[in-house]
Amino acid sequence: MAAASVALDAATEVLVPGSEDEAIAAFDDGAGVAVVGGGTIVVPDVTYLRHRPMKALLLGRAGLSGITKDGSRTTVGATTPVAELVGMPAPLGPCAANVADLEIRAQGTVGGNLCAGEGYEAPRGDLQGAFLALGATVRSAANGEVTEEPLDEFLPKRGGRLLLSVSFEEPAAGAFAGLDRPHTHDYTALAVSGARAADGTLRLAATGAGSHGQRLPSAEGGDAEAALNDVTPHDDALASAWYRTKVLPVLVRRVLDELKESA
């Protein structure tokens, strides 16, 4: 069965797939398609005429929500609300709790957060850093083909693919350190996530230090200052590049210390 189609206006065709297969078919090659999870990003963009997509793909009825565990591996469906990650171990739980307020966390989806575009005033996609630190892999589709790849390879091309789920191995230890937000409606100016995998591999990643979440491999040996080799902090409405440069090593140090304590 093809996805139900609702006329919005002459410019936008709205597709409401009822299953994952229908969603993949409706997404096709993604050209001109705005994927809508909870609506928290796309709907205000359309309201303010910043974005007028040719097609909008409403994923809310496609059955892509839910968290499943298979041994030590956790898989989070694309339309799982961010709220469902709150309470999980660090870095994911505290990172999710630091997103917006409880109403928006219940509306916004994990897939939407991971695929969030760059944003107008500040980088979006707070969860990218936490999932990068966990070494997460992403299942996504385009042109009817489903592939699975590491999140850091997926992020640069997220605009052209339909995210279906994200999964990760339970870490041996995790930590999260972010700047406080003046109000729940602000994005986090800078945050660092860290996790030590069961095999001892340590991963660090930052949110707010680039157009999307980025790994900080140079600091993974324990030198917090070296994180600045991996990113180029920028000026935006939330913080200056100077401030981010000063604060990034501090947050990295806190995460490294916390991981050391839990060793």
Next chain:
Amino acid sequence: MNLTVNGVEHHVDGGGLTPLLDVLRDELGITGPKAGCHQGGCGSCTVLVDGEPRRSCLMPAAYAEGTEITTVEGIGSPDDLSPVQQAFVHHYAAQCGFCTSGMMLAAHAYIAGGGTDDHEAIQEALGGHVCRCTGYSKIIDAVAAAARGDDFDLTTTAVGKYTTMATGGAA
């Protein structure tokens, strides 16, 4: 598309990406939910969707089909105010009133979910709601009082005599 608002089923046109807020206000004339920032930052448009507080400006109306939507008009009436509404009157928790319906619905859901009069927990529950009159202290007092199940004498506010619509002007 059919929407059930405050127990009444309505047939509406606004489908697709049209925000629930626009359908409620512009199509159905239900003006309790306010269009403040229209992008999720202020909480004045919050309604209850199956009892849970949601920003109606962010939710495509299509997602509300098949749910029970409650606006501030649905939790009480001028003659029969809900406990949260009574608490807001008694504690003088509304100034200009623009944020009030969203605040009250968030409070209503918080208390229905077992919320207590703990001020930090109330701040967390109402954290996405902005009051530009900055009347937060009295709002939190009101929610705490309603959470405790206080009785309210609506001929007075917590700070003195006050005439309210609910009491028909007694004071």
